[in-house]
Amino acid sequence: MDILDLQAKSIPAALQSRIDALAIAAPTAPWLSAAEKQHLKDTIKTLLKQKNAQLVAHYYVDDELQALAEETGGKVADSLEMANFGAQSKADILVVCGVRFMGETAKMLSPEKTILMPDLNATCSLDEGCPPEEFAKFCAKYPDHKVVVYANTSAEVKAIADWVVTSGNALEIVSHLKAQGEKIIWAPDQHLGNWIEQQTGIEMIRWQGNCIVHHEFQTYELQALKEKHPDAKVLVHPESPKEVVALADVVGSTRVMIEAVQNMPDQKFIVATDYGIFYKMQQVAPGKTLIVAPTGGSKNTCNSCAHCPWMAMNSLQNLAACLQNMTGEVLIEESIRVKALASVERMLQFSRQQGLVKIQA
Known part of the structure; x- marks a missing residue:
């Protein structure tokens, strides 16, 4: 059915202002050499052990953070599975690489634990x-x-x-x-x-x-991509517009999409969700081809910009800093x-x- 309330049909002005400000003013993590990255990873691993902390990361954060969570006995998952893992963990501290509502959910289920986030300003549209x-x-x-x-x-x-x-x-x-x-x-x-x-x-x-990521997937461009790759199956998250969903072979959550890549016999997939998910998809199906669904037309500066700017605020640098300084604690009024x-x-x-x-x- 059509939307019944009479709210504005675009992103609220206040939210759009925040998005624009984020795009302009959000600090970009400086380029790191391989040696600098390794030093940060080693520091994070040491701090996790010293403080009895565990790292949980969402599928949409950068590959290096997902890999680090797995390497240290943490978890890479969707938001509720992240929180469930944290609730069962014996760690005193959970560090949530994701966006703020994920940290809050972890705190709801684990009120006795300290919940940290690399950047508390990482939110969600x-x-x-x-x-x-x-x-x-x-x-x-x-x-x-x-x-x-x-x-x-x-x-x-x-x-x-x-x-x-x-x-x-x-x-x-x-x-x-x-x-x-x-x-x-x-x-x-x-x-x-x-x-x-x-x-x-x-x-x-x-x-x-x-969602500012899923809302931007484009029907015309996706159809053109399907024609270019007729042997590819299209996977779409249901946060996408209905016209995009209509072009899908599989519609579902992050886990459903990952399992589709892993279990379907097809070798090529067009994926309409945040491209951070490619880390896990490539891990479970290393021989398959993954293509980012288009989020803009030929006149746009970016044709496949499917990455949440707030998820991108998580980095090795601020992860190390929040553990070192115990900053970014998630608190909720009881x-x-x-x-x-x-x-x-x-x-x-x-x-x-x-x-x-x-x-x-």
Whole structure:
């Protein structure tokens, strides 16, 4: 169905200003020699051992950080699996290489641990585009609706919600709520919400947000790329526009896409998600060809810019600094943490009952 609320159909001006400022002013990590990189990696490994810390990294951060997490006994995963790993860890400190909502989720599930991030300013357009106060007012207009929010939201928004979902379990949870006769408010990703509506047949009141990476995948250019590579299968994350999703052979979460590359017999894939995922895809299927889906036309300065600028704020330099100086600690007001945890735990309990072993986002 069409979006029911009357919010502006573009990225909010305040968020766009932050994106523009990030593009202009965000510090670029200086070029490092192989020796300098190795020194930083050795320093990080030493600090992790000294402080009984573990590193968890999202699929979208740079390859070197993902590799470092694996080499040190940490975890490379989606946001909820990162947090679950942290909750089961015996480490005193978790260092989350990702974006802020991921650090917050880790803190919700591991309140007794110190949660650090290389840069607390690393955020998410879905999170930023759903301010808690505005969202609370929006929800108040529909008191008979269950509030279902995507994992890519702040702790304050999760505290408002009845359910938190991921792209890996949203279909099952929304289908369950539909069977119970519930009406649903969905936030914040409009494209994921549209895909869920199409798959389940339910109509939801949708908050209008989007991921600045997935929102930019282009239909015309993707079709042209398909014609250039007719033997390639197209993998699309459901945060992408519906016209792009319609061109996909496989639609799903990060884990679904990785498993598709690993298990499908095809040798070539066009991938419509953040290209940070290529590290893990190449790891599980080293002989296969991966192509970044186009995010801009021929007149753009970048045709395949599918990388989150906030994920790119994680680096070897600031990872070493946060461990050395114990900076970048993620803190959540306890009353907010408890409320937000309730909606997360509801999701986890449902997933366990339904046998949804993988917790995906």
